[in-house]
Amino acid sequence: MTYPTSFSSSPSLSDNVTWTGTVAVKATGESGMSGYQAASTTTGSMRSYPLSVAGAVWIQSTSVAVYGGNRAFPGGSYKAVVLAECVAQ
Numbered sequence: 001m002t003y004p005t006s007f008s009s010s011p012s013l014s015d016n017v018t019w020t021g022t023v024a025v026k027a028t029g030e031s032g033m034s035g036y037q038a039a040s041t042t043t044g045s046m047r048s049y050p051l052s053v054a055g056a057v058w059i060q061s062t063s064v065a066v067y068g069g070n071r072a073f074p075g076g077s078y079k080a081v082v083l084a085e086c087v088a089q
Contacts, residue, residue, distance in 0.1 A: 004082060007078050013067065016067075024059070032055075
């Protein structure tokens with residue numbers, strides 16, 4: 001799963017946007033899933049989890065976008081995308 005590193009749509013921006021974020025296990029449905037966060041790996045904005053127990057897991061993506069060093073963003077509509085993907089092993 002990733003946190004956003006760009007807007008998928010936004011008004012025209014004349015300055016840089018700096019992104020920071022985290023991806024973390026928020027809750028699990030089974031006690032055998034408690035080690036998922038510790039066993040995860042991070043590459044850039046993506047965190048990978050070795051899911052090995054049947055059940056539900058809730059993963060939270062949080063991000064902060066800072067415009068032009070800390071200026072206000074121009075008015076308009078902004079959208080960013082979080083990618084979550086499950087690949088069978």
